Amino acid sequence: MKKIISHKLSFFLLAVVLVWAKTYASYLVEFNLGVKGLTQQILLFINPFSFTIVLLGLGLFLKGRRSAVWIISINAVMTFVLYANIMFYRFFDDFLTFANLKQAGNLGNMSDGVFSIMAPHDIIYFLDLVILIALCVKRPQLKASQLKKRWAAAVVLAGILLFYINLSVAEKDRPELLTRTFDRNYIVKYLGPYNYTIYDGIQAAQTASQKAYASSDDLTSVVNFTNSHYAKPDKKYFGIAKGKNIIKIHLESFQTFLIDYKLHGKEVTPFLNKLAHGSHDMKYFDNFFHQTGQGKTADAELMMDNSVFGLPEGTAFVTKGQNTYQSLPAILNQKEGYTSAVLHGDYKSFWNRDQVYKQIGYDKFFDASSYDMSEENLVNLGLKDKPFFKESIPMLKSLKKPFYAHLMTLTHHYPFILDEKDATLEKGTTGDSTVDGYFQTARYLDESLEQFFKDLKKSGLYDDSVIVIYGDHNGISENHNRAMEEVLGKEITPYQNVMNQRVPLMIRIPGQKGGVNHTYGGEVDVMPTLLHLQGIDNKNYVNFGTDLFSKEHDETVPFRNGNYVTPKYTLIDTTVYDTKTGKEIKPNKETEKLKTQVSEQLDLSDQVLYKDLLRFHKLKDFTPVDPAKYFYGKEKGNE
Structure with missing residues (x-):
């Protein structure tokens, strides 16, 4: 020594x-x-x-x-x-x-x-x-x-x-x-x-x-790709929701396996189960996957509103918060006169939202300062979902119609904490506190959503609104595979882990019947879908997703790490699986072609963000958002 x-x-x-x-x-x-x-x-x-x-x-x-x-x-x-x-x-x-x-x-x-x-x-x-x-x-x-x-x-x-x-x-x-x-x-x-x-x-x-060395020439390959990848709209759906309000509801950390799942003999999410089976004329996409990277919720927001992928590291909301975007709120405003708003029971600086929303073109941002943030209303990251939805109704009614509103829930977030007085379902019994608490907060979110639907109807907003419900990302990571094997009753193989990345997407279109849609898709596909429902062709915009209702929709779902899933194949690292059976199969020309396409798609999307290429994209019918025109404070609309 x-x-x-x-x-x-x-x-x-x-x-x-x-x-x-x-x-x-x-x-x-x-x-x-x-x-x-x-x-x-x-x-x-x-x-x-x-x-x-x-x-x-x-x-x-x-x-x-x-x-x-x-x-x-x-x-x-x-x-x-x-x-x-x-x-x-x-x-x-x-x-x-x-x-x-x-x-x-x-x-x-x-x-x-x-x-x-x-x-x-x-x-x-x-x-x-x-x-x-x-x-x-x-x-x-x-x-x-x-x-x-x-x-x-x-x-x-x-x-x-x-x-x-x-x-x-x-x-x-x-x-x-x-x-x-x-x-x-x-x-x-x-x-x-x-x-x-x-x-x-x-x-x-x-x-x-x-970004410093980027030029308009760098945009050429991006535009060529998105033009060739374009899926023209189905005439049956094109413009069918023109002029309708759009209410988009973000289900925090909600995975599809919760739909129809029973714990202690009780449905965990009885209201969402009804929606998934066509109640309230809801169309349910049961093969919809989250595509988030490190940005998680922020990545989901980026994809849903801009049809570009999140970055391979960090989040664009923070590192690319000053970029030029061709966003859904801005296009809806310029083409159809929509007012846009985000409603969220957390403070505006979180994930740099108070800055990036100005780049995206949201007219109003109702953050925590607009809600009753009393101690009894708070848990985990911020405002509980029930008071959040209740207090959001008058804010929605205050918006000039037609409007596009994005409501973000919080309670069903890791580490899945819930006050005892709010729990109406016993925790799970796996011994993993994260997984066991996940079911309680999911039930609370489900009850919150059911009450929100009732309040929407009372407010008069329900009948004239498209309602979009989606899960932003997985809530249970691979670190909890032991408990999840007990929950699902099956081994969590690499293939099964990818299947667990399904999150729900539900769309209610006034006048249309509900039902289950088995189309494969991801978060980058939502923006072109909503544009086409409004009768706005997305062909000239830089969108990396395609319309979910289109007969030409690309059912290849890329993941941020370069893996992908299609109705036929699932690629995980270098291993290919049959998507239907989960059995490992040999790579072939088709799977290699898909791998190359996914790699190109992700790379071009990264170039758009890293080089801020949309500042070079000049369109006759779209004016880049001027962030100086937006202010999220008490003086201008967040009273």
Whole structure:
């Protein structure tokens, strides 16, 4: 022990081993990296070493106490990087990016969720730091002559060499690892969280430079794709809802498996079940999938209102909040004179909404300041759904008709907390608090929605309104597969996990009968669908989705990580499944063609956002939104 305390090399080696140990432990305990085969197992075992050896090894060039201070300081930074990713992964099932850091302020509104995901065993991720500091305090001076500089250089070079060996083997196992980064899991699995952080920093810098060097020429391939991908409207539906109000209701974290699901012998969502079976003339799409990435709710909003995909990292609402958009609210306003509004029981700065809504062209934003935010009305992230819907009725009535209103619920959000007095259904019994609470908050949301429908009818708004109901993203991540296997009564394979990404989409069109529609689609398809219902052809707009009612609708549903699902095929990483049976099948020309199309679709959408390409798109019948014309305050309409 005395040698470890006094010798630089011993102290360095101990630090390296401790960092490796906690990092490898995090792989086994915290992250679901999908490791397959001996090669990936070996890479997972060795990948923490290269970065650790290089960065800590630089301390070997320093003399005495400075060497220990360097090693401990770098260890502290690496500890922060690792634990920040652990916390982020527990919450979002993804890894932290530099783009996410711009959104750190949102965590202040999510304190219940953040504290609930801390675990007693988290102490192990800080234990090495405590050990090193204790050793340094006990024997503050390290022998300056212990290591010659050429040996220090050899250690650092060995770390660099190890990285290149690691990368070479990884590239052989997963070609184009660093050039086609749709999924951060791959980077961490092959290279580790520390190398991933450096890689993400480089990517972030490159992204920032893209807009500066973009030109109108970059838009050509985008327009060519969206024109070729266009699906002309079905005459039966085109213009059938012209001039009708549109009330769009966001069901927070609501997954399709809840429809018709019974817990303790009781329907979890009896009202939504009725809607799904045609009540209130509701058309129900039972093969509708969320396509969100790290932005979750914000990504869903972006896709539903703009028919572009969310970013591969971070959220466009924050990082691209000043972009030019061809949004649904703006088009409805300019073509048909619609007033638009968002109604949400949280404060306007969350997810940068008070800024990005101005770019999208929402006339009014009724945020938390417009509602009664008394303590008894609050739970988890903000206003409970029942008072939210009740107080929203007079706000809807105040809007100039026709209007497009987007109502966002909150109660059914992770970690699925509900006051005992509001619970009308017992929790689940899986032993997983997240999954067990999920059913209670889903029932509360269902009851809230039923009352809202009754209030809509009393207000006189119901009969003359298109009503759209959708789930924004999954509420139960892969971290809860054990409990979900008990809930669904089946193994959660990679195929089943994709099937679990279904969220409901329901559309009520006045005068039209309801029923189940089995068409495959996703959130980018909603905007062109609603435009065509209004009799507005979306052909000239940059939309990456297609009309769900069109006979030419593309039933390929891309996911943010490059996977896809169609009625025939499901691609997960490099494995293809038969969508109907879930059985693994060999890739073929058709599946490879679909993979290429999805890759192009996502890439072009990313270019639109990263380069702000819509500022170059000139249309005769559309004027880009001027954000200076919008103000979300008490003085102008949010009284």
